Amino acid sequence: MSARETVLDYYEALRRGEPLEAYFAERPDVVKVGVFSRTVGFDAIAEALREQTRTTEAWTVESQDLRVEEPQGDEPGWFTDRVDLAWRDTERETSYAFETRWSGVLEPRGDGDAREWVFATMHVSAPHQPATDAR
Template identity: 60%
Template structure:
């Protein structure tokens, strides 16, 4: 799977409510910045994403401008994404225009020489429009 296909597969897993933590590098230096949280280290990312999956539903993820650049075992990506979901604990719907960016690394799966891409870092932020513009 290419780096681009990995990003697209991550979006699809989010829509389906599937586990997201397997997409991240199992390293203490991995990081994920979300709309409302900072998760540093694989353990924190895994726990945060498990909680997100447990407490949210009805995900909409509409990619508008995905760009992926692969170079020598690493890749970067950026995208504009409409993201919406329901928080089942708070019984609240959210809908944001967001910006995504991050880095991935190509890894060889032990035993079968298959390659996969994992996120080393991901940043999701809300696009902010100033009122004075």
């Protein structure tokens, strides 16, 4: 799977409520910054993503400007995107919607046809407060 396909596959897994931790490097220094949080280390990220999946639903993830650099060899790649992002928090009974900015570094794993990419860092931010619907 290419670096571009990895990013798009992550978006699709998020929409479907599928497990997300396999997309991240299994290292203590991997970092994921979300709209409301910053998490460091694979174990902490995996737990945070499981909790997110358990407490959210109805995800909208619409890529607007995905750009991916995928170098040859063992060099890391990067991505950046503008994403329309929305979801429903089932515990707070609140819906959120953001125009977000995503960026990150991807590391290659494996060679040839078995080559895959995982996130070493992911940063998701929003330029303003979310539109919420407290139902």
